[in-house]
Structures are given as structure tokens and as C-alpha cells.
């Protein structure tokens with residue numbers, strides 16, 4: 001039960017409104033550690049409840065230690081606009097009964113509008129790395145009050161080439177901060193390097209490493225000679241395999 005954590009009543013009220021009663025495994029492990037202020041590196045996938053696992057303790061720590069004269073105090077970095085938007089929505093839902101404000105900063109929105117978001121001085125900013133780097137270029141002190149930094153879907157962020165940006169953004173936050181990293185896998189090339197640079201003595205939380213979940217899926221790799229061959233193989237499989245529904249993942253738009 002969420003009531004077993006030392007969470008602010010306003011957050012428990014939001015959980016009740018969202019009909020979240022039982023914490024998921026990643027929430028059970030991460031929330032007490034995060035409430036205590038530890039740096040965390042957690043292996044957790046989409047659907048695990050990871051968002052609330054980092055947002056609840058973040059909101060709780062901000063509420064319990066008010067700092068009315070400071071700038072943005074918590075920063076969540078996400079690889080894509082879509083994920084950032086989802087995180088923002090969940091943050092608003094969890095913070096509904098508190099005075100905490102959140103702001104969303106992603107590419108594709110006007111700088112003018114985003115400058116207005118920063119001027120409102122929200123306690124939490126949720127952003128994609130590229131656009132935040134642009135804003136930091138204009139105002140390097142923008143994130144200097146950030147005491148909680150969260151890297152969500154860190155493996156994807158690094159796959160997309162954001163490693164240097166992530167480290168630069170971390171360096172623009174307070175040196176004395178809490179940092180939490182969530183990733184679907186810790187085997188991503190380069191993730192250990194970023195962890196070393198950005199986290200301090202992190203506690204490891206591992207609930208479901210990416211491959212553990214797929215025991216009921218048969219995986220098969222088919223080699224194609226070239227793109228045309230691949231297209232023919234795909235067409236053949238779609239025509240001849242037995243399936244009710246099918247998902248095809250691609251690596252680009």
C-alpha cells in the first residue's frame with residue numbers, strides 16, 4: 001500500500017484519485033531510497049510504473065523542504081517529446097493537490113513561449129536534452145538551483161546521441177544534488193560512463209532487466225542479402241505466417 005511510505009497526504013490523495021493503491025515492484029524498491037535522498041540507478045521498462053517511482057519522492061521532497069526563493073528545483077530529462085509530454089501529464093496528475101508547478105520544454109515549441117514558462121519559475125521542468133541545451137546556451141544559470149535530476153529512459157537518450165548534452169546539463173545543476181537514472185537496460189554502450197560522471201554512489205534497483213520478460217516469445221533472426229531481399233522476405237512472412245495481429249518495429253520514421 002502507498003500509505004506505508006512516508007508520503008505527504010496531498011500525494012496520497014492524488015494516488016487515490018488516480019486509483020493507484022498498490023505500488024509496483026519498481027515503486028516499492030525505489031520510493032523509500034529516493035525519499036531518503038539516495039542516488040539511484042534503476043532498470044525498469046515502460047509500463048513498470050517507473051514514472052511515479054521517481055515523481056512521487058521528488059514531489060514529496062520538494063513539498064517537505066520548501067525553498068520559495070529558488071528557481072527550478074527538479075529536472076526530468078527524457079529522450080523524446082512524446083515521452084516528455086506523458087511525464088508532464090503524470091506529474092500534473094500527481095501534483096494536483098499540491099502547490100507544485102511543472103513546466104514542459106521540448107523541441108518544436110516556440111522559444112518565446114518557453115521563455116515565459118521559465119519566467120513562471122516552475123519547481124519541476126520536464127525537458128528533452130537538445131532543447132534544454134539551447135536554452136542553457138542563452139542563460140547558463142537556468143538550472144543552477146536544480147537539486148534533483150532525473151534521467152528517464154537513459155539508454156534511449158544515449159542511443160540518440162545525447163550523452164554529451166546529458167553530462168553538460170548535469171554540470172549546470174547543483175553539484176550537491178540527488179540524481180536518479182532509469183533505463184530499460186544497463187547494457188547500453190556508454191551508460192556506465194555517464195553514470196560515473198553524473199551519479200554519486202548510486203544504489204542499484206533492478207526489477208526487470210529487458211530480456212527477463214520475454215520467456216513466452218520465440219525470437220528468430222532472419223538474415224537478408226539486401227533491402228530488396230528483406231522486402232521479399234517480409235512480404236512472404238506477412239502472407240504466410242499465422243497471426244491475428246502483428247507489430248513491425250522500424251528504426252527510423
Ligand code: AMP
Pocket residue numbers: 019020021022023024027045046047048049050051052
Ligand atoms: P510507466 O511505467 O511509468 O509508464 O507507467 C505505466 C502505467 O501504469 C501508467 O499509465 C501509470 O499511470 C500506471 N501506474 C503507475 N503506477 C501504478 C500503480 N501503482 N497502480 C496502478 N497503475 C499504475
